[in-house]
Every structure is written in C-alpha cells, then in structure tokens.
Amino acid sequence: MGKEANEINTSTRVEYVPRVGELEGWCSGCRICETICSMYNEGISNPKISRIKIISWEPSIDVPIVCKQCVEPLCAKSCPVEAFKKNDNGILEVDQELCIGCGACVESCPFGAITVNPITGKMSKCNLCGGQPLCIEYCPADVIKLMTSKLRETEKAEEWAKVLQKQKEIAGKKAKEQCAGGE
C-alpha cells in the first residue's frame, strides 16, 4: 500500500474513513491510537502528546485528527527557524533541537494537526511511524487508513457514482410509473 501510494506521487497520509451507515463503522473514541502513538513516538503513554488526536463531543461523536502530509505544507512554510525537515522516508518532521515553540505552525495548519508537548512547549506532527502507522494497525474499529489524495479521489468518486446511479434508477422508475399511470 505504502509503496503503491508513493508511486502515485501524491502525499500519503493517515485518513479517517468511517463506514457511514454502520453503527460500528465510526471512531469509538477509545484512544488506543493516541496512547500507542505517544508510547511509540515519545516513549510515554499520554494522549496529550499523541500526534493523532481524537476530538469528541456529545452525543457520541469522536473524530480523529491527524496530519494531512500536505504537498505544500503551510506548517513548514510558517516556521521561522526551518525546523520542519524531511526524514529518510521523505516525511516532514519537527526537529526538536531547532523548534523554538513559537506556535506559528499551530496557527497556520488548517486542520489543527500539529501537537504541542505540554511540558517542553515544542511541536510534533505525524511521521507515519516510518511507513506503517501503528494507529492504523491497532484501530479496533478499522476506520483509519493509509491514503493518498489520488486514491481517495477515486474512492470518493466511486461513492458518489453509486449514489448517482441509484438516483437515476429511481428517477427512471418514477418516470416509467408515471407513463404507466397516464394510460
């Protein structure tokens, strides 16, 4: 998946893909992703320093928020000390030595996907765990996926195509019924 995504040459990212219409098809708010992310990337378990974060409100709404791995990353562009550096896998990471904790990236990211460490005040963002994100591997609801915009584009188009097809079928059936009624 990761390899294929790279070949397509658009940014690979962790994406929330709920199965709409299924009670078990949504993020359940369990926070397994948050604790595993913080444990793996920061060495301690605490959702507050996880790079994926679950935003919740009532009734029963939980939404995972994580870096979109933008092609033109506003976070990196806004950073006054150029602390955003590509790692060996080509993924942007925040260099903890360089980061001054100014919060410019937090402000510029449209998705709120930058994480602020409450102790050091420095920033971090999703690095895809070196290509196989653990949040995806351990999500019990199976609703976060490794995605590229290109793949997502096709998926979304297919979803809409099915809706459109159904609409046309219904419209066609209705038209037929109306014709039949006219006799």
Added chain:
Amino acid sequence: MAKHGYGGKILRIDLTEQKATIDCLPSEYYEMYLGGRGFNSRLLFDMAGPQTDPLSPEAPLIFAPGALHGTPVPTASRTTATIKNVLSGGHGDSHGGGFIGSEIKYAGYDVVIITGKAEKPVWLMINDEKVDFCDASDLWGKKTKETQEAIRKKLPSKKVQIACIGPAGENLVKYAVITDGVATFGRTGVGAVMGSKNLKALVVYGTGGITIHDPSRLLKAIKEYNNIVKQDPYLIPAVTFGSTRFMWHRVKYGVHGACNWRLGEFDWEGLSPEIFREKHAVKATSCPMCPVRCRRDMMIREGEHKGEYTKVEWESIARSMTMGITDSIDLIRVIGAFNEMGLDIESAGDTIAFAMECFEKGILTKEDFDGLSPAFGDAELILKIIKMITYRQGIGNLLADGCYRASLAIGKGSEKYAMHIKGVEVTAADPRGMPVRAVSYATSTRGSDHLRSNPYVEEMATPEEAELMFGSREAADLKGVAGKGRMLKWSEDLVTIGDLLGLCKWAFYRSATMEYLCDKGLRLAAEFYSAVTGREMTGEELMLAAERVYNIEKAFNVRTGFRKKDDTIPERFFTEPIKGGPGDGNIVERNKFNTILEEYYEARGWDPSTGLQTRAKLEQLGLSEIKNVLEKDQREKNTIMLV
C-alpha cells in the same frame, strides 16, 4: 524514580484545611496489592474503622486507577473509588471505566485520597503537582451534565477530565454516584461521601506520562488480545449489541427480576437488543482502550421526547424491568433522569420497586406519595419519585436511604419486600434456581453484587474442566452443589485481578469457554502486567494478590460486625418461587445454599462454621498487620473475630 506503568506518587487532599500533600505509598503496597482496588482496600483498612461514620469528614474517599490504566493495554480503563460503604457500613467501593483515572496517572498519582469537609461547596483542580480549591457555589444544585459543561467553560483546556456529583450526591442520597461523563462510579454511595465533603467535582489535568518497560512486548500482547476479541463467541455479539444482549440470557432462564424480583415472565419485547440497536443506538462507543466497544448512547428519535439521549447499559435495563418498565422510550427517559440526578440505577431501581410493592400491598398509601398512586411500569410516576428521592421530598426522604433503611422506618412487614444484602440493593439476575449465584451475592465484600465474582463460569465449564479445577463434575451443572464453593472462591479472585489492574470484568473476565477465560484473565493479564511494569508475574501470582485484597476487605467487614448470618440473601429468594417463565417455581434451596457457603469458606481457608478468617490464612498471605488489628479488636471488644 517512577516505576514503569505507575504514576509513582500519591496525593492527599484535606478539604477542611484546604491543603494538599504529595507522598509515596510504601513499596510493599505495590508488590502486594498491585494497584486500583488493591491499594484502596488496604488504605481504607488503615484509615477507617468500625466507628467511622461514612459521611463524616474523617472518612476517606479514595480514587485509584488500575495498575495498567493509562497505558494502551486493551480494556485497561477501570478506576476504583473506595469509601466506607454508606449503605452497609462495611467495605465499599465502586468502579468506573472513564477517563478520570488515566488523567490522575498522567498527573503523576497512583492514588488520590480525599478527607475532611470544605466549609462551603468547592471543586478541586488538580494540575500535576498544583492543587486549587475553587468555589463551587455556582455549581451546587446543577445536574451532572450541566456541571460538566459549566466547569469546561471555566477552563482554557478541553482536555481536562471531570468527575462530579449531581443533586443526589449533594443531598446525601445514600446511593448517589460520581460520574465522569463517560462512566459512573455507581455503587455503595460514593456520591454521598463526596457530597458530605462539600466537594462538587474533581477536575484533573496531567501532563506527565506513563513509561512502558517493554513497548514491543506490549504491542505483541495487544495483538493477541485483539485476536481473541475477534474469535471468542462471547465477545462477538458484545460488539454488535453492546450489553443490551444480556436480555437473551434473562429470557432463556426466566431470571428478569421483574416487578421487584417476583416475575420470571415479563413483557420484554419492547426492550429487546434489536429494538435498542435499530431504534435508539447512536453509535458504538467505548471506554478508554477498549476494542470491544460495547457502550451505546441511546437516543429517542421520534415523538414528544425526540432528541433526548442518555447512556444505557445492561443493568439499567435490568433494573427498569424491576420497576416494571416495558417500553424503550420510557426506559431512556427514566435512565436519563437517574444519570442527570446522579443516582445509582441499581439501588434506586430496587428501592423504587420496593416502594411500589409496598403500595400494592397497602403498606404505603396515596397520602405517603403526595396523592400519587405508584404502579409498576408507570414512567411518569417513576420520574416524579426520582425527583422526590433526589431532593428528599416527602416519602423520597425515606427512600433516599435505600430500601433496607426505608423498610425499617416503614415497618408493617415491609422488610420482606426490601431486596438487599448487607443493606446494599440486589443487582443483576434472579439467583433462584442457580444456587451458587445466590451465594456469590451473599459473599461479596461490598454487599449484594454480581461483579465481585464470576459464577457464570458454570455455564461454560465442561464437566472435565470442573473436575480438574474445582474437584467435582457437578460444578459445571447449574443446579449442582459440589465444587461450587471452590469455583466461587476461584472466580472472586479471578475478577479481583481485573480491579487491581484496571481491566474490564466483562471484556476481560467473561468468555465463552474456560480456555479463552484463563488465557485472557490469567496468562495475558500477567503478560500485560509484566510487559508494562518490568516485574515478571504469573497468573498464579496475580491470583494470590487478588486473594490478599479480598481478605483485607473481609477483615474490614468483620471489624464492622458482619458475621456468617449476614452472608445471606433476601428471604424472598428462599421462600417465594419465581412466577412464570422457564424458571417458574424455582427457589434458592436453603440446604444447597449453606453447603456451597461452607465449601466456599473452606476454599478460602476460613472457618466453615463461623465464616471467620483464620490466623494461618492471613499469615500465609503476608497479612500479619491485618491479623494484628483483628487480634487487638478481639481483645478489646471481647468478641471472636479470628479463628
């Protein structure tokens, strides 16, 4: 240096002096009791005695997250709140699966002990080492959800966790709860203790974290657990239906406990798992770290009450049947009211059912209910009684003390309709026809309780397994007797492990087969504990720690005055057969009950004829200090407490 998996410190809060002190637990507490309920039971034993009034300033309210809570271990979400039991006067605790416990750990604490009484209502803000005592006069009187919302508005960070009481706790209703918005500490009156301290809410924000000894070993074990979730036939319907699926179990055996524990046949179709799934469930949600996801918010989608929603768990459906409710919309409204007021659905449900039966029998009259005529299943009326209980108005003032005390005050033979054990209202399923379940309710150290043990293993153990583990093939037979006492002891210790480590008693300590149960509950639990803390433990060693904790609670109860005669069940179960359904005519046979009880005492290493602990057993468990306290009490009071 904090230990792996733990916060490392404890926080003592004195509300009278408005002072907070930080110190550490003795290291042997970590070795002997592991965490959660283990720490708490020992601390309660140290801090409260037979003379302590549970609602007095000196009585402690102790919170301890389970040893694995706050880490990614699946289902490790449980926190124990321990008090001197408001209903029984003995050991009391309650367990919740929300986010308050992990936040306590992230703030650096394994235990938070609250004593004293604030002069005026306060709420506590714990921000790592900083503790603020904040004025709660504007919060006093607010319902649980309003309280949560009002506190969140005051604070800059949304990532705080809040445990609060509702009006019921403020008014010292003896079965008031503490809720953290996700989960509820429901039983034994923990909310009343918080209210008695003038404490409206405990708010926690923790910036530290839990270190893990061996993350890759932990990740491997998590995968193993996740595979079990996908395979164990017990857990598969749990994902689809949540706990509502227990209805099928009740229907199969006719053990609804309907209409104050009388009927085995009940008009349950309006409360079926399918109805909740199709008409009301919003989405599968979960406690922290749980891959099973059995929680459901249930919403009313049409009619006058469209848009109202609340959390509905199985026991709230069960106690609704005890109150005679047959309609899912009525149920959601009633449960919503309990949750908003901060009342324990178990105790409140039984107490309201008790009042209804008293009315039915002519013991209570219309005048007692301010002109109302209570009838089983009447939701409007139940909603009114809930209000009367919460604000202690009229008959509500009596009912707010629980069905046992209410029956003593009412008299006139009402005692036989009060369904309680040691003053704590009966829960779960009707035990008639299943003698070991009756005994398990009786031996629970916090008063009537179905979660203190797991006698349900009798449904899935094979005769061969029963013989191997409990010394008799009969232990695998629902009506059997031999081996059941040993099985009960084993299952009490097994599920206690869950409370020490913070694992779910349902997702972790229930299974379709003995093999799955032991694999999860013993081997994997030990693997998780070892991977997280770096201290190698086996399943047997976990069982030993659990046994130790159970014995401390028993000793606390013996000091309080409980004896063998108190390890019993409501007379109704012995003498009045279930009416209707597949269990029609079943009672709890007294001779079977006594035989199992004595076998249980023996399996525990206690004296079968008195049910008292033995010096030898306490010493063997390394509980000489507990033994010495009992010895001293025994000398001073001149009553036998130890054999």
